[in-house]
Amino acid sequence: MLSNKKQYYFNLFFFFVTASSAFVVILVVVGIFLVLFKEAFPAISRYGIIRFIFSSSWDPVREIFGGAVPLVGTLTTSFLALIVAVPVALGIAVFITEVAPKRLGEIIGMAIELLAAIPSIIYGMWGLFTLAPLQAKYIEPFLQNLLGGIPLLGRLFSGNTLGIDIFTASIILSIMITPFTAAVARDAFLVVPPVLKESAYGMGATKWEVIKDVVFPYCKMSILGGIGLSLGRALGETMAVAFVLGNLNQFPTSLFSPTATVTVKLANEFTEADKDIHLAALFYLAFLLFIMSLTILGVSKYFIHKTQKK
Amino acid sequence: MKKMLTFLILAVFVLSFLVFWKGAEGASEGKLINGAGATFPYPLYSAWASDYHKATGVKINYQPIGSGGGIRQITERTVDFGASDMPLKPEEIEKKKLLQFPTVIGGVVIAYNLPEIGNKRLVLDGETLCKIYLGEIKTWNDPQIKALNPKLNLPYKPITPVYRSDGSGTTSIFTHYLSDVCPKWAKEIGSGTSVNFRAGIGAKGNEGVANYVKRTPYSLGYVEYAYALQNKIMVSDLKNRKGKVVSPTPESFKEAAKTSDLRAEKHFYAWMTNAEGEKAWPIVGATYILLAKERPQINKQVIKFFDWAYKNGDQRALELYYIPLPAEVKAKIREYWKAHGIY
Amino acid sequence: MIRRRKIINKLALFFCFLTALWGLFWLTFILFDIIRHGITALTPSLFLNEPTPPGIPGGGLKHALIGHLLITLTATLIGVPVGILGGTFLAEYGRNYKISRIISFIADIMISIPAIIVGTFVFAFMVKPMGHFSGLAGGVSLAIIMIPIIVRTTENMLSLVPWTLREAAFALGAPYYKVIFQVVYRGAGVGIFTGVILAIARVAGEAAPLLFTSFNNAYTTYNIFQPMASLTVTIFQYAMGPYEDWHKQAWGASFLITLFILLLAIVGRYLVRLKFKA
Secondary structure (H helix, E strand, O other), X not given: OOOHHHHHHHXXXXXXXXXXXXXXXXXXXXXXXXXXXXXXXXXXHHHOOHHHHHOOOEEOOOOEEOOHHHHHHHHHHHHHHHHHHXXXXXXXXXXXXXXXXXXXXXXXXXXXXXXXXXXXXXXXXXXXHHXXXXXXXXXXXXXXXXXXXXXXHHHHHOOOOOOOOHHXXXXXXXXXXXXXXXXXXXXXXXXXXXXXXXXXXXXXXXXXXXXXXXXXHHOHHHHHHHHHHHHHHHHHOOHHHHOOOEOOOOOOOOOOOOEOOHHHHHHHHHHHOOOHHHXXXXXXXXXXXXXXXXXXXXXXXXXXXXXXXX | OHHHHHHHHHHHHHHHHHHHHHHHHHOOOOOEEEEEEOOOOHHHHHHHHHHHHHHHOOEEEEEEOOHHHHHHHHHOOOOOEEEEOOOOOHHHHHHHOEEEEEEEEEEEEEEEOOHHHOOOOOEEEHXXXXXXXXXXXXXXXXXXXXXXXXXXXXXXXXXEEEEEOOOOHHHHHHHHHHXXXXXXXXXXXXXXXXXXXXXXXXXXXXXXXXXXXXXXXXEEXXXXXXXXXXXXXXXXXXXOOOOOEEOOOHHHHHHHHHXXXXXXXHOOOOOOOOOOOOOOOOOEEEEEEEEEOOOHHHHHHHHHXXXXXXXXXXXXXXXXXXXXXXXXHHHHHHHHHXXXXXX | OHHHHHHHHHHHHHHHHHHHHHHHHHHHHHHHHHHHHHHOOOOHHHHHOOOXXXXXXXXXXXXXXXHHHHHHHHHHHHHHXXXXXXXXXXXXXXXXXXXXXXXXXXXXXXXXXXXXXXXXXXXXXXXXXXXXXXHHHHHHHHHHHHHHHHHHHHHHXXXXXXXXXXXXXXXXXXXXXXXXXXXXXXXXXHHHHHHHHHHHHHHXXXXXXXXXXXXXXXXXXXXXOOXXXXXXXXXXXXXXOOOHHHHHHHHHHHHHHHHHHHHHHHHHHHHHHHHHHO
């Protein structure tokens, strides 16, 4: 038993130890912001902000760097992934909470969480060795034959069906991010007050109508938050996409075009940029991605937070 | 339960401490040398390192991250030596306070995947390659390719040119050649370890290009010869400067190397592309080692390895279709080392 | 009219059923593929041999297995204490300060931050000044990813311990730290442990942050101040190469990593359910 005085001092000591540990979180965020900004500064001062974001040439020989293609690539792959992932995720959440019996729902829930646990490099491996060849041999030619003839829409399916393109990358991404929205949606659906649902049933609504008109509106903010979370994740994915995107610095002209994203560019070029300004431009991209992710994740978490407070 | 947990945690801490301690001690100076850079000579350096380890016990950890990476990492002094197929100009060497010398010569070949023509050899030339990589020639049965290959049954399929997405010396050799034979290329794209390619898909490292070409029908890519050889990928013949069609062989590589001018005063800066000889292969280059001038202790260890390789490694090189440096050049390199106090 | 609503109802719910099938389909497909390709690669040489020069068969992953273990261990030794202590502050000492809400919010965001960004950060502030890549830098970058996860799970688990338990201890005259150690930690122990397990499962599969920090090494080394191989970076390197032998090893490594992580994840979830059942 320590004396009272010693106890007091140890308590104070422990207070500071825990406080500093908690403070590390802030330190890291601020640290990343400052370090990325410092390293990116030569590129920022040379290319400016607007010009860098909207210029599409990435020319290390002529030292003209513009981030438009990877930024657009990041946003495009993420949105394409969301288009598939969000309905699927909501469907899964509905299934788990409203349709399936409790045991089955739990098992499916756990299976979906396992999808989230698979490391992204494994997705990349599988994408390169299994999905891309399947895409190249069967799926993409099939889609091209079926839909390529339609005016306007057909343009999306034109091009060389290599399997190494934005289409394959987005599919893999969509599978990866489905669990995030599904988990948030499921948690939100579970806390809808039963009395609201019961009154709707009491008026003769079908199950789907209850879901559509009671549960969804009630959980609007959470669902948006979940979508934002998935988007934030998709923006930052590297390994799953690096194997199958092709790193071509051009805007995609169809679903079957290779292109580049910020993360894939970083993975490919970071340790190898021999010119200082090239490395600074890469840091500039990293900095922009950091800001984008922080913003989207911050806003999404805020939405989820607000609804939880209720 | 609580006691077991505490014991477990303490055991983990103590064990880890022991492992880290032993690990940090176990690696003494000179036992592990870290290098990084070009994928061009990687199969050879790796084989040399393996032999050297057997002979002396010293580990050479060479990481193939591309010539751009080799240059970057030695400039930042994060590795013991860098490797690059793109030689740095003497002014840059002085500015970055480096030393540079070549180790071996190799040929860059055009690997392709064309199921229709089976084992028959494709013939290409500089201008055609140029147009393919500019995206101007889009299909295999284009008249320009047909003209070079009148007897082949070329299909109406799109060509996918594969290039290097990372900072690559092989790219610099290839684009140096294209800039030489193709004014449009020189004007619009230029040469270097990383250029603004307009068509096709990018792969990481020579091995990445080889991988894509191997698995993707109707694709074509530039690789160092060992990669095509080891993976049994078809490679084309090329029409050289003299208009003769040559195959990639050690002899045609040697012919190209003959005309090069490797001198210590210029830190051995030289190009061997589009060489003059009748039988010369058009895309040949030397690959270099970069050292940080102010680290004599480390450099001495690195030199020991390459000196050993000059003496004992020629056989390995030839097995993999690399060309060992001629004896006069090796002597010049040893003089260079002596002059900088590391030999 | 009712018929139409009933049909729509059936269709919509059927769609939801399909989505669940869709999710399960991909999960089974991917896992099946990994098992199918990975099992054939599990030979003794995979575990015992070091890599051979490219094109020469017989190489193994000993260097990557040991390296990965050491890097993950380093990350755990750094990340777990900081994470638990940080979470303790947020749930205990700092309970009433506004700053705790802010830190908690930021930690939540940091959980999903692109891992490659962490890699570039550690490269700039550790690898460059040190003058070389190192397993330690790799461990630090993984720790940076771990800390927010453990902080949040610890904070959540500690908050679940009823306040009355603490009051009882205070009433007996215990100082706060004693209350934390002997009452709160005891109560939340399993939960915190689960959080740690899940955090380890998360970082064990990371590759991007290691690309620029621990880099890679062709040999086995126990020295964390040297570049170190890791299973994930090796998968990246081998999968992108042309050698069949490399591809096989990459699948083997993928199998091992997936197995390890899924086991951890399942154990973690199971522990959570056990705790909440009681």
